[in-house]
Amino acid sequence: MKPIYIAAYHQSVxxxxxxxxxxxxxxxxxxxxxxxxxxDAAALDVASIGATCNISLNEQGLLAGLxxxxxxxxxxxxESVENACASGGQAVLSVIxxxxxxxxxxxxxxxxxxxxxxxxxxxGKLVGKVLGYFSHPDERPGKVFVFPHLxxxxxxxxxxxxxxxxxxxxxxxxxxYANAKYNPYAQMRNVDLTVEKACSIEGINRYIAxxxxxxxxxxxxxxxxYAGMILATEEGLARLGVKRKDCVQIVGWGQATDPLKKxxxxxxxxxxxxxxxxxxxxxxxxxxxxxxVAELHDCFTVxxxxxxxxxxxxxxxxxxxYWVDGKAAPQGxxxxxxxxxxxxxxxxxxxxxxxxxxxxxxxxxxKVAKELQVKxxxxxxxxxxxxxxxxxxxxxxxxxx
Amino acid sequence: xDSGLRDKVVIVTGAAAGIGRATALRxxxxxxxxxxxxxxxxxxxxxxxxxxxxxxQGQFECVNVAEAASVEAGVRAVAxxxxxxxxxxNNAGILRDAQLVKWKDGAAAATMSDEAWEAVIGVNLRGxxxxxxxxxxxxxxxxxxxxxxxxxVVGLYGNFGQTNYVATKAGVVGMTxxxxxxxxxxxxxxxxxxxxxxxxxxxxxxxQKILDGMVEHTPLGRIGEPDDIANAYAWLASDQASFVTGHxxxxxxxxxxxx
Numbered sequence: 001m002k003p004i005y006i007a008a009y010h011q012s013v014x015x016x017x018x019x020x021x022x023x024x025x026x027x028x029x030x031x032x033x034x035x036x037x038x039x040d041a042a043a044l045d046v047a048s049i050g051a052t053c054n055i056s057l058n059e060q061g062l063l064a065g066l067x068x069x070x071x072x073x074x075x076x077x078x079e080s081v082e083n084a085c086a087s088g089g090q091a092v093l094s095v096i097x098x099x100x101x102x103x104x105x106x107x108x109x110x111x112x113x114x115x116x117x118x119x120x121x122x123x124g125k126l127v128g129k130v131l132g133y134f135s136h137p138d139e140r141p142g143k144v145f146v147f148p149h150l151x152x153x154x155x156x157x158x159x160x161x162x163x164x165x166x167x168x169x170x171x172x173x174x175x176x177y178a179n180a181k182y183n184p185y186a187q188m189r190n191v192d193l194t195v196e197k198a199c200s201i202e203g204i205n206r207y208i209a210x211x212x213x214x215x216x217x218x219x220x221x222x223x224x225x226y227a228g229m230i231l232a233t234e235e236g237l238a239r240l241g242v243k244r245k246d247c248v249q250i251v252g253w254g255q256a257t258d259p260l261k262k263x264x265x266x267x268x269x270x271x272x273x274x275x276x277x278x279x280x281x282x283x284x285x286x287x288x289x290x291x292x293v294a295e296l297h298d299c300f301t302v303x304x305x306x307x308x309x310x311x312x313x314x315x316x317x318x319x320x321x322y323w324v325d326g327k328a329a330p331q332g333x334x335x336x337x338x339x340x341x342x343x344x345x346x347x348x349x350x351x352x353x354x355x356x357x358x359x360x361x362x363x364x365x366x367k368v369a370k371e372l373q374v375k376x377x378x379x380x381x382x383x384x385x386x387x388x389x390x391x392x393x394x395x396x397x398x399x400x401x
Numbered sequence: 402x403d404s405g406l407r408d409k410v411v412i413v414t415g416a417a418a419g420i421g422r423a424t425a426l427r428x429x430x431x432x433x434x435x436x437x438x439x440x441x442x443x444x445x446x447x448x449x450x451x452x453x454x455x456x457x458q459g460q461f462e463c464v465n466v467a468e469a470a471s472v473e474a475g476v477r478a479v480a481x482x483x484x485x486x487x488x489x490x491n492n493a494g495i496l497r498d499a500q501l502v503k504w505k506d507g508a509a510a511a512t513m514s515d516e517a518w519e520a521v522i523g524v525n526l527r528g529x530x531x532x533x534x535x536x537x538x539x540x541x542x543x544x545x546x547x548x549x550x551x552x553x554v555v556g557l558y559g560n561f562g563q564t565n566y567v568a569t570k571a572g573v574v575g576m577t578x579x580x581x582x583x584x585x586x587x588x589x590x591x592x593x594x595x596x597x598x599x600x601x602x603x604x605x606x607x608x609q610k611i612l613d614g615m616v617e618h619t620p621l622g623r624i625g626e627p628d629d630i631a632n633a634y635a636w637l638a639s640d641q642a643s644f645v646t647g648h649x650x651x652x653x654x655x656x657x658x659x660x
Contacts, residue, residue, distance in 0.1 A: 012454050013447060020454070032453035035460070038482055184447035369443045 001283075004096050005247040005400055007106070007240050008036040008230040009358035014346035015187040016120035017224035022058050022112075025226050026066040029110045030073070033228030039240050042072030044230065045104020048079050048094035050087030050111045051350030056130035058114050067110060077103050083257070084134040084386030085299060087111060088227065088353025089393025093255055095231050105236030111355070112226035113348035122222045134387045136261040145208055148300070150388045152214035154267050155302040159213065161268060162317040166213050169301040170198035172323045173217050173343050176298065179330065180340025182369040187221050187346030218301040220341075225348030227355040244400045248361040251379075252286070252396035254279030262388040268317075270385075273310045276392040277383060281312070284396035286379055288312025291396070292334045293363045293380035295356035298341040303385070304328075308336060311381045311394075335374035338363065353384035357395055364399045405640035407432040410483045412476070414466050414532055415493030417444035419601035420551070422451075423627030424490055427635050429457025436479040438464035438472075438493065438532075466493045466528030467520075469535075476535040486539040488547045488638045491529040491573075496603065497521050498562045518565045525569030529576060537584065545588040547638045550577050552595040554653045570595075574649050581647030590646040592637045597653025599625040621654035 010033040017025060026049065034041050049063045060066075064078040077098060083090040088111030095107035116122045132146030143149040155169065177193040180186035198217040201207065205216045230240070237244055256272035256279075258265060265271075281287060288311060296307030305319035313334050314322040322328055328336035339345045339359040342352060360380035362368050380397040411428045415421040416437030425435045429452040437452075437459070439445040445461040452459030460482060464475035480486055497517035503510045533548055540546025555563055556570025573593055580591040598604060598615040604624065615624060633652045636642055 010450065010453070012450050017454070028453050031458075032450060035449070035453065035458060182443075184444045185450065367443070367446070 001100060002233045004099060004250045005232050005237055005244065006229060006250065006357070006361050007232045007237060007242045007247060008033050009228070009361055010036050011185055011227035011351065011355050011358060012225050013185050014223050014225040014348055016116055017114055018120055019118040020114070022054065022060045022063070022114065023066050023069060025112050025114060026063065026110060027070055029112060029226040029228040030067065030070045030108060033108060033230055037230065037240060037242055040072055041070050043240055044073060044076070044106050044108050046077045046095060046098040046107035047073060048081055048091040048098070048107070048109050050081045050083075050091035050353065051113055052082060052084055052087050052134065053113060053115060053130050053349065056133065057127070083391040085297065085347070085349050086353055086384045086386030086391040086393045087350045088355065089357070089382070089384035089395070090255070090353065090391070092229060092231070092354060092357060092395070093253055093393060096250065096253060099231060099233055099236070105233045106240060107231050109229045109231065109354055110226065111351035111353060113350045114224050115222050115348070116224050124222070127222055139262060143209070148214060148219060149209040149212070150262055151300040151302060152209040152212035154389070155214050155218065155300060156212055158268060158302045158305060158320070162320070164320050166199055167195050168320045168324050169218060169305060170195045172298065172301040172304045172320070173198050175323060175329060176337055176341040176344040179338050179372055180344035182371040183340050183345060186340040186344055187223055188340065188344040191344070193217065214300060220299045220343050220347040223346035223348040225346060225351045227351040227358055229354050229358055247400040248364050248397050249400045250357070250395055251398045252280035252282070252284030254283070254394045255392065257391045258389065260387060260390050267389050268306060270306075270310070270389040270392070273383065273385065273389060273392040277310050277312070277381070277394040280381070280394040280396045284398070286396055288381070291379045291381045293338070293360055293374050293377045294334055294336045294382065295339060295360050295380070296337055296341070296383045297352070297356070297385045298337055298343050299347060299385070301343065304337060304341065307383045310383055330372045330374055335363065335372070335377070338368065338372040338374065353393055356382040356384055357397065360397050364397060402641065404431055404635065406635065406638060408434065409487040409638070410434045410436070410479065410485050411488040411490065411638070412436045412438060412479060412486060412532070412536065413490045413492055414438040414464070414528065416448055417441040419603070420596065420599060420627045420630045421492040422448055423631040424492060424634050426451055426455050427628065427631035428488070428638070429455035429459065431635060432456060434458040434460070434483050436460040436462060438462050438466065438475050440465050466532055467523035469531045472531040472535050476532070476539070480539050485543045486536050486546070487543065489532060489536045489549065490634055491532055491548070491550045493524055493528050494551055495521055495524045496566055498566070500562050501564050513564055521565035521569055525566065526572045529573055533580065537589065540589050541587045548580060548589060548591040549634050549637055550591070550593040552577070552593040552649055554595050554597045554651065554656055557595055557649070557651070577649060578647045585646060590642070592645060592647070593649040594630060594633045594637070595649050595651045595653065596630045597625055597651070597656040599627060599630060601627060619654040619656045623654060625652065625654055
């Protein structure tokens with residue numbers, strides 16, 4: 001297989017894109033990414049774009065056609081991909097696969113989500129409804145907010161099976177909010193969160209699903225944002241005028257999808273997730289102990305715990321403990337979600353998978369704030385999921401040799 | 402009315418936060434190509450993302466304006482990328498407040514340190530000199546240009562505990578007038594803006610009582626927003642100000658200092 005390099009990464013500040021329309025968002029993502037390395041979009045051979053609520057919230061389909069609207073990209077192989085919250089990671093893999101197939105030597109993966117209105121406000125009920133479309137229809141009845149409800153159930157199983165307290169998972173959110181303070185791209189940069197506050201039912205913090213322990217501070221954000229990543233082969237880098245030493249290499253990747261229905265699956269040991277991560281490590285020729293940077297799909301705090309187990313930094317059932325013990329902190333054993341994660345950096349769904357890889361690349365290049373920078377960052381893992389731990393995209397990254 | 406700013410190449414120093422950030426974004430909204438200089442490369446790169454989102458083209462250079470070589474390298478990078486430089490906003494500034502001599506119990510308890518003096522002079526005064534000196538040849542070659550310098554209301558009236566800062570902000574007014582004379586024949590306009598109290602991160606961190614005092618001394622009855630200053634820079638850079646040079650424009654809500 002051809003080595004694949006990240007030639008450029010660009011993202012918006014996560015939070016609100018106000019009145020920006022979808023064509024403008026897509027154009028800005030491409031334009032901004034190209035500007036990072038001062039190339040024209042015409043230098044790109046292929047493209048893929050991921051989003052999830054583009055039809056249900058933005059009334060816009062065929063996003064690939066909007067990518068092709070960017071001067072220089074028309075009449076090229078471009079596709080839209082959707083795998084729920086793993087759409088961004090899927091867009092990256094889609095570009096990698098095109099490059100591996102010989103469709104080109106350079107390509108751009110774009111992910112975006114526009115979940116708020118032109119005033120920056122969100123319609124929580126509507127967002128909750130349309131996100132519910134990414135679950136199995138049999139599992140929607142009786143749930144007001146389908147996804148938080150499904151993950152509240154996962155959280156409950158995790159707490160009961162492994163004997164944790166709510167406070168243990170709250171400590172994940174506390175660390176992530178603390179990290180986000182130093183990430184200028186993060187949505188929640190100004191929130192002081194303590195375990196006590198995260199566990200107290202007052203103000204905005206409330207139980208999301210009756211009888212279950214998931215609270216507001218366990219949840220990720222409703223976020224507008226976009227991210228773009230230019231990927232290239234060796235030949236592609238030369239054409240773009242980007243030096244290999246300035247790049248991060250995607251040394252391994254894996255994708256796997258489990259059945260959509262949560263019922264009947266062991267969600268604490270999601271088969272697809274473990275398969276995808278295992279493939280990525282095998283392709284990279286690395287093991288979990290080689291990795292000291294990671295970005296995990298913490299759509300809810302419990303997923304940061306499970307994700308820590310999936311990437312192999314903690315044994316089964318020890319993921320939450322890894323966070324409680326401070327091992328996931330920027331100066332811990334492996335800096336996990338130093339960006340603030342989906343919980344505090346924000347979760348513009350389609351952009352999230354791209355942004356996880358992009359943030360890890362910045363970590364490996366020493367480009368993040370000193371408070372968040374992992375010392376001697378030498379290899380990174382990403383774990384991006386879609387649906388109720390259904391579709392998984394995993395990557396392993398290393399600075400290019 | 403067309404501002405004439407579309408596609409202009411604008412350098413803003415101290416662009417990562419506060420007035421510099423607002424100014425960079427203001428020029429981006431005008432369709433300018435904006436290069437931000439700052440020592441904070443993390444927030445500087447995030448600014449580029451905001452410039453792109455505002456419709457502009459952005460570039461960030463990690464530059465310490467107090468160091469001539471750093472400035473020269475940054476200016477060279479901008480000129481190489483975009484082939485011209487049309488506007489320079491010398492915004493970068495720091496504070497190191499201390500009384501000249503703090504007198505307590507019949508003796509000098511403290512004085513303003515050499516370090517505090519040198520640091521502020523380095524960024525606020527020498528930085529303006531370095532950047533302007535590096536940029537002007539590009540403007541002369543381009544046939545026109547606009548230099549905008551950050552003075553301050555305290556540069557005009559003085560302020561307690563700010564010997565170093567006030568010296569730089571008064572010095573900037575002098576340089577503005579001098580360069581207006583020297584560079585007018587090259588169609589380079591040089592102006593300064595003297596902000597009053599503006600709601601930047603430095604100000605927001607101050608106690609409410611002090612903020613209330615600032616509002617009390619401001620006839621327009623509010624603290625300024627970074628955009629108030631950015632708007633002044635945008636106007637001074639625009640074609641609407643084509644006959645304005647050597648001027649220091651107060652943008653301060655009419656604040657009365659020293660009462």
